Amino acid sequence: MNVLIFGATGMVGQGVLRECLNDPDVPRVLTIGRTGTGAQHPKLREVVHGDMWHYASIEAELSGLDACFFCLGVASAGMSEADYERVTYGITMAAAETLSRLNPRMTFVFVSGAGADSSEHGRIMWARIKGKTENAVLRLPFKAAFVFRPGVIQPLHGIRSRTALYRVLYSLMKPLIPLLRRALPGHILTTEQLGRAMLTVVRTGAPKRVLESPDINALAPG
Numbered sequence: 001m002n003v004l005i006f007g008a009t010g011m012v013g014q015g016v017l018r019e020c021l022n023d024p025d026v027p028r029v030l031t032i033g034r035t036g037t038g039a040q041h042p043k044l045r046e047v048v049h050g051d052m053w054h055y056a057s058i059e060a061e062l063s064g065l066d067a068c069f070f071c072l073g074v075a076s077a078g079m080s081e082a083d084y085e086r087v088t089y090g091i092t093m094a095a096a097e098t099l100s101r102l103n104p105r106m107t108f109v110f111v112s113g114a115g116a117d118s119s120e121h122g123r124i125m126w127a128r129i130k131g132k133t134e135n136a137v138l139r140l141p142f143k144a145a146f147v148f149r150p151g152v153i154q155p156l157h158g159i160r161s162r163t164a165l166y167r168v169l170y171s172l173m174k175p176l177i178p179l180l181r182r183a184l185p186g187h188i189l190t191t192e193q194l195g196r197a198m199l200t201v202v203r204t205g206a207p208k209r210v211l212e213s214p215d216i217n218a219l220a221p222g
Helices: 011-022 056-061 081-102 125-139 164-183 191-204 213-219
Strands: 002-006 028-033 044-048 067-070 107-111 144-149 152-154 188-190 210-212
Touching: 002 011, 011 028, 011 067, 011 191, 028 056, 044 056, 067 081, 067 191, 081 107, 081 125, 107 125, 107 191, 125 144, 144 191, 152 191, 188 191, 188 213, 191 213, 210 213
Parallel strands: 002 028, 002 067, 028 044, 067 107, 107 144, 144 210, 152 188
Antiparallel strands: none
């Protein structure tokens, strides 16, 4: 399968990129982002693209793809609802609508988050907008579309979050991960599991379209 990854410089995206590059069934990996990942691999082609709301200038790069793993996201802290929606909903849908037109046989995986509000009417701003984005993605005419809602994610293989606060939190939580795994089996995921689970849903599908942490864990047991 030929794979496209958005957000490959983020913590989740780095894990997904690693699994795709290591998978013998993936001959080609394309990344799109404002900056390159710094990774070097014969399978990898990186497109640095500054305007994440418009893709007409790079449409030639976006055909012949079997899967898109959309791992791009921002924290809502300090953002107005309008700004958060412009990034979270706006960028996702600009990319997804373009890809569904160019690759109707594509499987699209959108990385959302635990607690997203698919009713779109809850009190929590980020959850409403994530839910609105999920719903819009699932309505597009892809071959298949899935939403991943991970909660606690353990970075492996030297992967680090680009957000300083998250790096501190993950460092503090590291000694607690084994305890959390025992207390909440299936709810703690690794970056490796996320990447493997995404590849699994492209190959074989999944029992449901919106996958919470235990569902993801079942697709790629740690």
